[in-house]
Amino acid sequence: MKTLVFLEHHEGVLQKDSLGVLSKAVSLGGEVEAVVLGQGVEELAAGAGRFGATRVHVMDDVLLAAPLPQPRVDALETLVGEGGFDTVLFAASVLSADVAAGLAARLGAGLNYDLTDLVVEDGQLVGKRPALGDSVYVDAGWTSEPRLALVRSGTFEPSETGGSPDVQAYESRFQDFSLAATMVEQAHEEAEGPSIEDAEVIVAGGRGLGGPEGFAQVEELAKALGGAVAATRAVVDAGWYPYAAQVGQTGKTVSPKLYVAVGISGAIQHKVGMQSSALIVAINKDPNAPIFEYADFGVVGDLNEIVPKLTELVRQRRAA
Amino acid sequence: MKIAVCVKCVPDSSAHTRIDPATKRLDRSGEAALNAFDVNAVEEALRLREAAGEAEVVVLSLGPERALEPMRKALAMGADRLVLVSDEGAAGSDLVATSRILGAALERESPDLVLFGQQASDADGAVLQAAVADRLQRPLISQVAELTREDGKLRGKRQTEYGYDVIEAPLPAVVAVSDAINEPRYPSLKGIMGAKSKPQETLSLGDLGVAADEAGEAGSRTTVLALGEPPARGDTVKIEDDGSGADKILKFLLEKKAL
Numbered sequence: 059m060k061t062l063v064f065l066e067h068h069e070g071v072l073q074k075d076s077l078g079v080l081s082k083a084v085s086l087g088g089e090v091e092a093v094v095l096g097q098g099v100e101e102l103a104a105g106a107g108r109f110g111a112t113r114v115h116v117m118d119d120v121l122l123a124a125p126l127p128q129p130r131v132d133a134l135e136t137l138v139g140e141g142g143f144d145t146v147l148f149a150a151s152v153l154s155a156d157v158a159a160g161l162a163a164r165l166g167a168g169l170n171y172d173l174t175d176l177v178v179e180d181g182q183l184v185g186k187r188p189a190l191g192d193s194v195y196v197d198a199g200w201t202s203e204p205r206l207a208l209v210r211s212g213t214f215e216p217s218e219t220g221g222s223p224d225v226q227a228y229e230s231r232f233q234d235f236s237l238a239a240t241m242v243e244q245a246h247e248e249a250e251g252p253s254i255e256d257a258e259v260i261v262a263g264g265r266g267l268g269g270p271e272g273f274a275q276v277e278e279l280a281k282a283l284g285g286a287v288a289a290t291r292a293v294v295d296a297g298w299y300p301y302a303a304q305v306g307q308t309g310k311t312v313s314p315k316l317y318v319a320v321g322i323s324g325a326i327q328h329k330v331g332m333q334s335s336a337l338i339v340a341i342n343k344d345p346n347a348p349i350f351e352y353a354d355f356g357v358v359g360d361l362n363e364i365v366p367k368l369t370e371l372v373r374q375r376r377a378a
Numbered sequence: 379m380k381i382a383v384c385v386k387c388v389p390d391s392s393a394h395t396r397i398d399p400a401t402k403r404l405d406r407s408g409e410a411a412l413n414a415f416d417v418n419a420v421e422e423a424l425r426l427r428e429a430a431g432e433a434e435v436v437v438l439s440l441g442p443e444r445a446l447e448p449m450r451k452a453l454a455m456g457a458d459r460l461v462l463v464s465d466e467g468a469a470g471s472d473l474v475a476t477s478r479i480l481g482a483a484l485e486r487e488s489p490d491l492v493l494f495g496q497q498a499s500d501a502d503g504a505v506l507q508a509a510v511a512d513r514l515q516r517p518l519i520s521q522v523a524e525l526t527r528e529d530g531k532l533r534g535k536r537q538t539e540y541g542y543d544v545i546e547a548p549l550p551a552v553v554a555v556s557d558a559i560n561e562p563r564y565p566s567l568k569g570i571m572g573a574k575s576k577p578q579e580t581l582s583l584g585d586l587g588v589a590a591d592e593a594g595e596a597g598s599r600t601t602v603l604a605l606g607e608p609p610a611r612g613d614t615v616k617i618e619d620d621g622s623g624a625d626k627i628l629k630f631l632l633e634k635k636a637l
């Protein structure tokens with residue numbers, strides 16, 4: 059196996075999930091190399107050696123300065139071709155998913171996504187993928203090379219095993235269409251907001267609240283329980299609640315003692331941010347909502363009935 | 379302007395979804411519904427048409443014949459016509475094969491804008507849009523929560539792991555929208571009545587010039603090796619609220635010493 063791991067970075071730091079995938083690749087054996095694409099990233103490349111990459115390919119180009127996917131597909135197409143890689147691994151992110159899928163189409167290669175484990179069985183790479191709201195596990199394989207994989211966010215922890223890598227600069231050509239989209243404004247670390255990462259109790263609200271005013275009852279319940287308020291991406295994107303309170307793949311990862319999900323469907327991208335909560339309670343009117351697959355205690359019903367009542371009961375209990 | 383919206387028909391959320399152990403494919407025999415995430419894409423197309431004054435909105439899907447019915451919801455909302463690529467030989471297509479087939483269908487339509495939903499609720503991949511953009515050789519903006527158009531350019535605001543990006547792309551382009559971009563309209567009675575008489579075209583792989591070995595399982599590069607149960611997760615309780623839901627939650631919290 060000759061594996062290439064795509065290393066994502068932001069503001070001069072290699073992204074943790076992609077280092078986790080690198081460590082996993084090293085543990086599977088074979089030759090493991092990494093690639094860093096961007097502008098002014100040479101130093102970052104050297105750092106990847108600590109996580110076990112023997113060689114790190116670097117393309118330093120102003121055209122790669124913005125974290126846009128399409129020029130990265132061009133850069134990886136060149137490298138995978140020249141380097142003879144049979145496996146290319148990505149840690150899922152907004153950027154990496156677009157890069158991996160674009161590369162799959164470009165190379166006519168198989169992409170298995172949302173993987174929560176990678177194993178070698180009888181000499182073959184196998185991806186483990188929970189499907190249908192994690193109600194069934196699929197062993198996913200590839201019928202040709204290169205094999206491309208996207209690993210679900212938060213899956214593998216990085217471990218420092220290696221030393222200093224051989225850093226190799228390379229060049230690639232870009233397709234015209236790959237440079238057509240441009241970054242007008244790039245995301246930066248958001249200003250301080252409510253801190254939900256240290257909260258022992260979290261009450262989270264989703265689109266089931268019906269509108270920004272729906273958050274009042276979530277705040278009341280959180281206050282009664284002595285906890286913090288969180289939100290899904292759907293409501294943050296809609297402007298109902300601040301981004302700082304968002305839980306999930308593109309938000310925060312939390313693991314409180316109690317997580318109460320109110321009007322939240324429980325999509326995978328939300329789950330990855332809260333699944334390690336000790337207790338999960340869900341209130342949702344749809345009995346088939348995916349959240350019920352992993353809530354410890356689920357109530358199928360109208361949140362507008364249940365939440366105010368629950369708040370009152372908790373208050374009474376606390377007062378007693 | 380011509381806008382194509384890629385939509386998928388998925389098992390109705392009220393039907394219990396499962397994978398057929400014999401074929402190792404999703405059991406699609408249950409009720410079919412339009413993927414909810416794609417309804418946002420249809421709505422956004424209609425809004426762009428309203429803003430532009432004039433545009434043609436075509437909904438496009440790859441799926442079984444049964445997908446026609448749920449696709450008509452998009453016509454009832456106001457889309458102008460639908461194209462369904464339906465072929466036994468396309469069953470079991472993975473990302474590579476699906477993007478090839480949809481790519482061919484889109485080449486034939488040659489729209490100025492291709493819209494996608496955020497993700498298919500039965501696959502949760504959120505990957506097809508980038509694969510199709512590469513096939514069509516067009517710029518891509520994915521996960522867009524706010525879309526504006528000016529001087530023939532599109533501007534999309536979207537959330538990443540680090541906050542919000544704003545990306546600009548010239549037409550023709552591929553855009554995938556987030557589920558928060560808009561509040562989709564309900565089809566009016568008139569819309570529902572009119573939907574049946576709007577143009578509805580069903581195409582085979584042959585019509586698109588896609589060879590048999592480029593589609594379906596033969597054209598795919600991934601495979602399902604085995605199915606298994608997920609690891610047990612301990613006791614999960616689900617109750618129906620009969621007025622005592624709040625009391626039962628309180629009891630549960632007390633039992634678990636979470637209060």
Ligand SMILES: Cc1cc2nc3c(=O)[nH]c(=O)nc-3n(C[C@H](O)[C@H](O)[C@H](O)COP(=O)(O)OP(=O)(O)OC[C@H]3O[C@@H](n4cnc5c(N)ncnc54)[C@H](O)[C@@H]3O)c2cc1C
Nearest residue numbers: 264265266290291292306307308309321323327328343361
């Ligand atoms: C790349 C990517 C990254 C993402 N990152 C994140 C992330 O970080 N965090 C995140 O949360 N999502 C993320 N998402 C989005 C995710 O896939 C879902 O779209 C989102 O989590 C849905 O939010 P929701 O549960 O609030 O809304 P919905 O899915 O619309 O669910 C609302 C729920 O409320 C219920 N409901 C409605 N009315 C009532 C009522 N009166 N009483 C009780 N229940 C009611 C409904 O039954 C429904 O289940 C990401 C998606 C992608 C593609």
Ligand SMILES: Nc1ncnc2c1ncn2[C@@H]1O[C@H](COP(=O)(O)O)[C@@H](O)[C@H]1O
Nearest residue numbers: 384385386440495497498503504505506
């Ligand atoms: N069979 C299909 N036909 C047409 N469009 C599809 C199909 N499958 C997925 N899509 C589109 O691609 C988006 C992402 O799907 P996925 O990558 O499967 O999660 C969906 O929201 C749809 O817009």
